[in-house]
Amino acid sequence: MSLLHMAWRNLVNRSIQTLITIGVVTIGVSLTLGIMLLSGGVKQGIIKASEPFGMIVGSKGSANQLVFNTIFLMDNPLANIPLDYYHTLETDPRVAQAIPFALGDNYQGYRIVGTSPQFFELKGRPIDPPYFQLEAGRIFNKPYEAVIGAKAAKETGLKIGDRFISGHGVARSIEPEGEHKDHPYTVVGILRSVSAPADQGIYVSMDSYWISHEHHEHDEGDHHEPVQNAVDSDEHGDHEALGVTAALIKPASYMDLMKLYQEINQGKEAQAVFPGQVIAKIFDMMGSGEEILQYISWVVLGMAGLTIILALYGSTVERRRTVSILRAIGANRNAVFTIIFLESVLVVFLGCAGGVLLGYVLSWMLAQYIGSQVSITVSITYSWKLLTLIGGVGLLGILAGIVPAISAYRTDAARHLNANI
Structure with a gap:
C-alpha cells in the first residue's frame, strides 16, 4: 500500500472531520476568488459602458x-x-x-x-x-x-x-x-x-x-x-x-x-x-468595500489553516498507538511524517478544487444577476491572480501540515505500545 493511499484511507476513516476541514478551505477559497472575479468584471463592464461617451x-x-x-x-x-x-x-x-x-x-x-x-x-x-x-x-x-x-x-x-x-x-x-x-x-x-x-x-x-x-x-x-x-x-x-x-x-x-x-x-x-473621473471615484468606493471583503476572506483562509492544524494534530494524538504500530512493523520516521503531511496536502487540494469550482459558479450567478439589473456585462474570465491565491492556500496547507507531521515524527513508539498492553 502506498503512502498516498494510506493517507487517503486515514482521511476517509475520519470522514466527518475531513469534510468539515475541506468545507472551511472551500469557503475561504471561493469567497476570495469570487471577490477577485466580480470586482474585476464589474470594473471592466463599467469601463465598456462608458466607452463612447466623451x-x-x-x-x-x-x-x-x-x-x-x-x-x-x-x-x-x-x-x-x-x-x-x-x-x-x-x-x-x-x-x-x-x-x-x-x-x-x-x-x-x-x-x-x-x-x-x-x-x-x-x-x-x-x-x-x-x-x-x-x-x-x-x-x-x-x-x-x-x-x-x-x-x-x-x-x-x-x-x-x-x-x-x-x-x-x-x-x-x-x-x-x-x-x-x-x-x-x-x-x-x-x-x-x-x-x-x-x-x-x-x-x-x-x-x-x-x-x-x-x-x-x-x-x-x-x-x-x-x-x-x-x-x-x-x-x-x-x-x-x-x-x-x-x-x-x-x-x-x-x-x-x-x-x-x-x-x-x-x-x-x-x-x-469627464466620465472617467467619476468612474475612477466609483472604483475608489468599490475598492474600500472590496478591501474589507478581502480581509474577511483572508481571515476565513486563516481559520481554514488553523482548522487543518487542529484536525490533523488531534488525529495524530488519537492515533499514537497506530503510529507506534507502523513504526514497530518497520515504517521509519520519514514515512510516518510523509503520511501525515500527505493528509494535509489532500485536504488542501480538495478544498482548493472545490473552492475554485464554487467560486466560479457563484461569480457567474452573481454576474448574471447584476447584468439583469443594470445591463452591465460582468465578465467572469480566468485571472492570473488565481495562481497567487492557490499558491498562497497551498503554502498555508503545507505550513498547517508540518506541525502534526512533526508531532507524529517524534512519537515514541515503544512508550505508546507499552502503554496499551
Missing part, C-alpha cells in the same frame, strides 16, 4: 448623478440646460460634435431618450466602428419613431412596426399619461446588444421629446425642425423649457477640450464632466 455637459448639480443619468440610465435626471445654451455649444468652433440627450418619459420602466441620429455614430476611439449597431430596421428620421435597445426590446416584446404609448417620468408608469395617447411611438429599429446600460434605452428624436411635453403645437403633417434650428423658431416659445438633460461633446482637439471644460465649469449655466 465630455458630458449638464446643469449644475451632482457630477455622479449626471453620469448615472446619461451612461447608466439611472437616478433622477438633473434639470435641463436651456436650448440656447446647447445651441451655443453646438456652434462653438472648438466643438466637433454636440449630441443632445434628454430624459423625461418611460415605457414599462425603460427610459425614453430624446437624442439625434448622430448619437448612433458615437465611437469609443476614432478607429473603432460605431459603438451602436442596428440588429434590425433603421434609425428614426421623423417624430415619434423609436429605436429600441436590445434588452428593452426583449423585455417589452416590441418588434419593428409595433406602436406603444409612453408614460411620464423616468419610473415605470401603471397607465400611460393621457396627453401621450395622442402621440404613440412606432418602432423602426432595434439595436444590437452592447452588453451595457444603453441596451435598456428607447431612443427617439428631440422633436418627439418636446412634442410629448407639450412644447410643440403642430398640426398633423407639419414639419418639425431639427434641434440645431429649433432655437431660432418663434413657435417654440420658452427656450429654457426647450432644454436638454445633457449634451455629449466631442471636441475638435485636446486643447479645445480642456478650455471648454474650464470655461463651462467656471460659468453659472452648466457643468462639464
